[in-house]
Amino acid sequence: MGVALAGALAAAGYPVQGPLGRGADGAGADAVLLCVPDAEIASAAARVSPGPLVGHCSGATGLWPLAPHERFSLHPLMTVTPAGAAFGGAGAAIAGSTPRAAATARSLALALAMRPVEIAEGDRAAYHAAASIASNFLITVEAAAERIARSAGVERDLLVPLVRATVENWAALGPERALTGPVARGDEQTVSRQREAVARRAPELVELFEAMVQATQSLARRSEPRAAVR
Numbered sequence: 626m627g628v629a630l631a632g633a634l635a636a637a638g639y640p641v642q643g644p645l646g647r648g649a650d651g652a653g654a655d656a657v658l659l660c661v662p663d664a665e666i667a668s669a670a671a672r673v674s675p676g677p678l679v680g681h682c683s684g685a686t687g688l689w690p691l692a693p694h695e696r697f698s699l700h701p702l703m704t705v706t707p708a709g710a711a712f713g714g715a716g717a718a719i720a721g722s723t724p725r726a727a728a729t730a731r732s733l734a735l736a737l738a739m740r741p742v743e744i745a746e747g748d749r750a751a752y753h754a755a756a757s758i759a760s761n762f763l764i765t766v767e768a769a770a771e772r773i774a775r776s777a778g779v780e781r782d783l784l785v786p787l788v789r790a791t792v793e794n795w796a797a798l799g800p801e802r803a804l805t806g807p808v809a810r811g812d813e814q815t816v817s818r819q820r821e822a823v824a825r826r827a828p829e830l831v832e833l834f835e836a837m838v839q840a841t842q843s844l845a846r847r848s849e850p851r852a853a854v855r
Contacts, residue, residue, distance in 0.1 A: 626682050627660030629710045630701070630737075637736040650674045656729060658682065658699065659691075666690040678726055685753035687746040688722050697726040699733055700744075700753075704760050713738035718752060720744060766837070769830050776826040801848040808841040809848065 627644035635641040643649075644660065647669065651657035656678040661669045663683045667690035673679050679694035688696045702716035717734035719741045721727025727743070734741035744752050767788060771781050794803035807815040816838060823834045 626701075626705050629705050629712075630658065630660065630682070632709070633712055633737050634733065639733075639736065648672055651677050651679070656680065656697075658733075670694060670696075678729055680726075680730065683753075684718055684756055685750050687749055688720055689746075691722075695723055695726050697721040697730040699730045701734075701737075701739060702756060703739075715739050717741045718744040718749075720746070766833075769827070769833055772827050772830065773823060800844060804841070804844055804848055806841075808838055809845045811845075 631641050631644050642654065647661070649657075649672070651673045654677045657673050657680070659666055659669045659679065659681045661681075663686050666681050666683060666686060670679050670681075670691045673694065675694070677694075678697060679691050680697040680699055681691060682700055683698065684700040684702075686698070688698060698718070698720045700718040701710070701712055702718065703710050703712055717737075717739035719727065719730035719734055720743060721730050731741045767784070770784060774780070774784055791803065797803075807819070820831065820834060820838075824831050
């Protein structure tokens, strides 16, 4: 995250020094943005010399670990890998302990063409849980699909168009209208055969499969009134 943000902010015209190594005190800077694990935010902030605004990039953590600095947070709602990230168009959770700090967080987000949204302290964990489900857990589910597909001679590249179309349908239609497949149409016999296949090919994934079937059944029940209206 630090490398990606430093590069993007520099490209946006900000005079960026860094990313710096751990233990940097931020002397001479107008603002210091910490890109460290959540558990290390407080210790990293304690090393920063008084004066500059101090921010962090955690989605789940409030501003308290940055005290007593004037503080802000900027969490890009975007997955970042060693290959980098494209921040334009992404959401950005922001907060600030003062109007100036909040304005700084907003300005940084807008400079990267992100869409800033203020997240209250008490909502941070829920916000970050949603982000983890939408991104991290999606990869877990696709890894399971890839594992089972490979056992049938189907490689990942054949699943990719299906996944992309599903995500686009969800984005355009919402979950209830985008849902398709045997669970949505109540085809219990097919779902049972799927479970048996998973149990044979990848027994460690049966629990995940069953949990996803139950969650999908709940979603399908939510979809029924809309289907009746159409």
